[in-house]
Each structure stands twice: as structure tokens, then as C-alpha cells.
Amino acid sequence: MQWELPNIIQLIFIIISWFLFFFIGFFVIRKKQKERPRIWVAFILLLIGLFSFSVNLLWDGLLLQISILPLGVWLVFLIYYFQDQHAAFYKHQNRWYRHRPYLWLGFFTNYLFLIMMVLAHLLFSLVYPSKQLITFISDSGGASTLRIHNTAETKVFDKQALQTQLHQAQLQQVDGGEWFSSSDPTFNHGEVNEKFAYILIGTKAKWGSNLEPLIFVEDNGKGLLIQTEQQQYYFTLDQSIWEEE
């Protein structure tokens, strides 16, 4: 399985979650017990407790894992149940009761992770608003354009024109159907008229967002179609980013 890199907000929330998890495990539960398991035993129990059967839900481009069955808790219970039955001496008798809180903490921590991921997602949209072009293009120092359809005209990119308009760009509706029919040869007597035949390269998204959008440029130089892994955003500009001939 491949993992996506977390953005800076997710990273902070993940670190806080793990910190809370071990803090509660070692300094709340373990501290209160009179008979304590060894630290490494407690550590392993906490990790086993995390193991669960979960359902995946998709919410606003975010994959939510909702834990349902505490598999880790069951696993350890079954092991102890059978071991203790056959044990000649009941020396492990209280083991289950001493170990159980760590396992359940592990299981419920799945919900802590879930809540933290939702919070991170909400905070992300505040810190990196998708309504602002500056979120996707914050550094355009090394920007240039590239023609991606060889039937389109060659244009000269005016970096200054882009840089002065970054804050004024307007978010508009993506109109896929309309753009498709104006571009595709089947609707234009066999002629291609690709509306987004250029891409903008060498730009950087806002720091920490971990966004690496693909940015298409409209033929009139006044529109940017931004494609992230989850969604597309269409921004319009007042002036063309193409140099006048």
C-alpha cells in the first residue's frame, strides 16, 4: 500500500494524537494501577489494541476509517482465556484485568485519530482556502508555461502579469461539458480547438499544504484550471498572462 504524505496540519495532529495515546497509556492508566505490567508489555498491548475491523467512508475527499470490531482486544482475550485455562497454577489469574485497559485504550484511540483527522481537515480549509489562487500558486518565481497540444499556437508567457494578479483571481464554476464541446473536434467540424492547451510549471503551492497541483492555462490567458489530487478549481483573471504580439 502506498501512503500519501500528510500536509503540515495533518502531521501536527498525528503527532498530538500519538502523544496523547501514549500519555494516557503510561501516565494515566499505568500510574493508577497497583500491579503494573512492564513498560514494554504495556507498549505492545497498546499497539495490539489499535488493531480493529473498520469501515471506510469518503467524506469531502477525506478517507475516514471508522472502527467497529475491536479485533486486538478479542485476540488477546482469546489467547489469555485458553492459556489460563490450561495453566497448572493460576498465577496469571489477574493478568487479563490488568492488561485490558491498555487494549481498550488502543481501540478507542482509533476514534481519537478519526476526530483529529476531521479537525485537521477543517483547519486545513481555513489555513489553505481553496477560494484563493495564492493557496495553489504562492511562489511563481520560477514559473513558465508549456504547450501540451501540438495543434495550439505557441504563446509567450508574461510572468509579471501573473504575479500582479495572484490576489485578485476569482474562483468560478468548472464547466466541463461546455469546454469539452468547444474543444473537441466532433463538435467543431473536425477541428481541434483545445481550450486548455498549456500548463503552468515551476510554481509552488503555499508552504505546508503538500499540494502539487497540475495547472492548465486557458487559450485566452485569462483562466487557470487547477487540478489537485481530489478536485479541480477554475480561476479567472482580468488580464491575459500571454504577452501581446
Add this chain to the structure above:
Amino acid sequence: MTKKRFAWRTGILVVLAFGIISSYYFFSLTPPGPIPSTNKLLKTLNQTIKDNSYEERDIKVSSIQDTKKLDDNTIFTPFKTSSGSYGYGVFTWERLHWKVHSMDTEGTPAFVSVDSDDPTTYFFVWNFDPEEPVSTLYFYFLQDRNYNMEAYFPGVQMEQQVTINSTDYGSLEFPTEWRYLLTEGKDPNNKSVFSTSPSFTQLGWLAENSKGEVFSPKKTVRYDNFSYMDKRTNDNFYFNQLYENDLEK
């Protein structure tokens, strides 16, 4: 646990870790050795045919035309076969040996990806029959135009031209401009809200003769060709011969 035992265990762990790390470096980071002799390459290629054919094949690599480094870890060898066809082999440096990455006894253009995650290891290679009237070769990077309720995916058609001069074989690095549009595998969990996913990439080639006419190389094509590709290579692109009406004008 006594201090002595603890020291012992730590010592063993450190030695083990050191061993693992250094053997990793030894195997994967040893710089590639010199290009093997043509004789050795010839033998290796013929052994590959033998090892990967279910029945006895009478086709053999008879002579190596050239050996060329595509990059530090990759060798391209165009060759002639006993049946008179022209083909190619690609060798990669792996665990202290030059190994056959792919080969074909038919030399129509081929796409080679040594590491499918790294576009700098993508190449096009070809070896035409000298009687083939190819004067210009075109390579294409194509994505279909597509749309849905919340997204529009522009049509992509990028072209790279190669003039065939003195030799009928050659290679081309995957153009740097094409890397920007390689979006495959960028959404590992497939949790995008797109109801139609961005169109997949298709690569293609097309040949022109000296009159500037598109034609289909016939002399180079063999229907009894032997073709081999390392099993671990994941074939992530469609690479086809194109015809004029496959392209938008």
C-alpha cells in the same frame, strides 16, 4: 538483566544492523562495471532466448551492431539475428551484474521503463531494417479529452521528432516536458471526488519516409519474433504504432 548481558545484546544488534546496512550499500550502490564484451552480451542474449522459450527456437542473435549507454545503469544493444531481422537488447546493472532487462528480435520502436516510478529511466529504442525507408520518427504523449460534472480534462498531444540519419537504430530519452503530465499513481487511495478519473496516458510512435508520407514499416516487422521483458517491470503505459487519424489536427 545484568549489565554484561545487556552489553552483549546491544553489541550483537549493532553488528547485525551494520551488516545489513553495509550489504545493502554493497549490492545496490556499487557503481556499474564496464560494458561487457560483445561476445559476452551475445551469449547472454542467446541464453535469454533459450531460457524463455517453451520449445526450441532456431532464432539467434548473430551479431551485435553497437553498444551504447542510455544512462549509467542501462546499456542499449542493437543487434542482427540469424533470421535476418533487426532487434535490440537492453541491459541494466543489478546486484553486481549486467542483466537483460528486455529484448526483442523485432526492432520496431519500443518503450523501455527501467524503474516505472522514475521517468528519468524511461527510453524509446528502435532498430529498423536498413532497407526500411524511415526518414523521420515521431513519438507521442497522448491523453484523451474528457469531462464530468465537476471536472474537465484537456486533451493532450505532445510530439517529439527524431530524424533518422546514418544509423537505423537509436534511442531517445523520455522528454522532460512530458514528465509534468505523468499523474498516474498520484492518488494512491483512489479517494478523489472525480467520477471519471483523469485520462490515462498513451504513448505512441509514427514513421515518415523521405517524401514526408506516413507509412507502416513492414520490413522490420516479424511475426515470429522473440520478445522478452523482465517480470518485475511493470508495464504502465500503452505504447502503440499510431496512424494519421489517431492524431488531432
